[in-house]
Amino acid sequence: MNLNRRRILQLGLTAAAASVPSPLQAGESPGAAAAPPGNGADAEHVGVLNDTTLCIGCRECEAACNRRNHLPRTAAPFSDRDVLRTFRRPSATAFTVVNQFQGSPSPDQAALQQTYCKVQCMHCLNPSCVSACIVGAMTKAPDGSVVYNPTICLGCRYCQVACPFEVPAYEFDEPLVPRVRKCELCTDRAKGTGANPACAASCPTEALVFGRRADLVAMARERVTRRPDRYVDHIYGEHEVGGTSWMYLTGRPVQEVGLLPLPTTPPPERTEAIQHGIFKYGIIPVTFYGLLAGIMWVTHRKHPEDHPGIGEMSDHAPRASQDEEVRR
Numbered sequence: 036m037n038l039n040r041r042r043i044l045q046l047g048l049t050a051a052a053a054s055v056p057s058p059l060q061a062g063e064s065p066g067a068a069a070a071p072p073g074n075g076a077d078a079e080h081v082g083v084l085n086d087t088t089l090c091i092g093c094r095e096c097e098a099a100c101n102r103r104n105h106l107p108r109t110a111a112p113f114s115d116r117d118v119l120r121t122f123r124r125p126s127a128t129a130f131t132v133v134n135q136f137q138g139s140p141s142p143d144q145a146a147l148q149q150t151y152c153k154v155q156c157m158h159c160l161n162p163s164c165v166s167a168c169i170v171g172a173m174t175k176a177p178d179g180s181v182v183y184n185p186t187i188c189l190g191c192r193y194c195q196v197a198c199p200f201e202v203p204a205y206e207f208d209e210p211l212v213p214r215v216r217k218c219e220l221c222t223d224r225a226k227g228t229g230a231n232p233a234c235a236a237s238c239p240t241e242a243l244v245f246g247r248r249a250d251l252v253a254m255a256r257e258r259v260t261r262r263p264d265r266y267v268d269h270i271y272g273e274h275e276v277g278g279t280s281w282m283y284l285t286g287r288p289v290q291e292v293g294l295l296p297l298p299t300t301p302p303p304e305r306t307e308a309i310q311h312g313i314f315k316y317g318i319i320p321v322t323f324y325g326l327l328a329g330i331m332w333v334t335h336r337k338h339p340e341d342h343p344g345i346g347e348m349s350d351h352a353p354r355a356s357q358d359e360e361v362r363r
């Protein structure tokens with residue numbers, strides 16, 4: 036299988052070298068074709084609102100995710116809260132993790148003495164992983180979830196590099212068919228069951244609320260307006276990198292609970308604009324042929340005797356000099 040993937044990659048590179056127009060040259064990646072146009076959320080997009088002020092760090096969401104996705108058993112039980120002391124990132128065997136943060140913005144907010152923050156794929160509205168995937172193994176489903184197709188993945192891990200949230204994990208320990216692993220928003224839910232994602236369904240404090248993204252934004256705004264003493268006036272994910280399907284409410288600045296401060300422009304808007312510009316105005320072929328011409332010119336200047344002009348190659352050159360040339 037790996038061999039096949041490499042072969043496919045080789046064929047792809049050969050084709051690119053032969054200047055066969057690729058989706059990138061046409062100004063779009065295969066994955067991007069499946070993504071919704073523009074930067075806004077579709078009315079059908081679902082998501083999850085994580086109200087971190089309600090999270091108690093019980094790790095029930097981690098356990099539910101592990102069961103739902105048939106991930107390997109963990110060495111310690113999920114009831115073990117010691118792991119919360121170490122900052123963790125999602126991995127190939129844990130699509131979501133909860134981290135604990137000490138401190139409180141004000142002494143009278145006892146509930147915020149400790150803050151817990153669950154992290155997973157954010158299901159970006161304009162996902163960098165989808166834009167970066169050259170074969171369309173990462174796609175955005177109509178409900179907004181970003182899903183992965185291992186059968187066509189090349190294993191290039193461009194998605195890993197592109198993700199601004201550092202989410203996709205790779206099965207480095209898998210010798211035969213390594214996959215990229217991440218939360219897929221429990222997509223089997225979308226195939227008719229209508230059930231909540233496992234993590235949201237298992238949360239005992241309703242810190243995780245699943246629903247239509249537009250409704251979640253309205254709910255978050257209403258909570259912030261009603262309890263300005265409890266919440267920072269910032270719905271994380273409403274606008275970051277163009278918006279995400281997972282969003283957060285916090286009682287402290289987002290950086291203090293491990294959420295990365297990110298710009299509102301989706302990275303694909305910038306990278307695809309560069310790609311489009313390059314291919315639209317033929318910068319690459321013009322540069323390439325210009326380089327070749329430059330090399331030829333320099334070579335010609337260095338060794339003019341190796342490149343005689345047409346007149347110098349005349350059959351009427353003096354016989355004596357031709358004989359002399361033969362003797363040399």
Ligand code: SF4
Binds near residue numbers: 157197199200217
């Ligand atoms: S968080 Fe990363 S992996 Fe998830 S959709 Fe966004 S870019 Fe893709």
Ligand code: SF4
Binds near residue numbers: 100
């Ligand atoms: S939505 Fe599903 S896959 Fe994603 S973190 Fe929750 S349980 Fe895990």
Ligand code: SF4
Binds near residue numbers: 089094097239
């Ligand atoms: S299940 Fe809910 S309360 Fe428990 S750690 Fe996860 S998000 Fe927090």
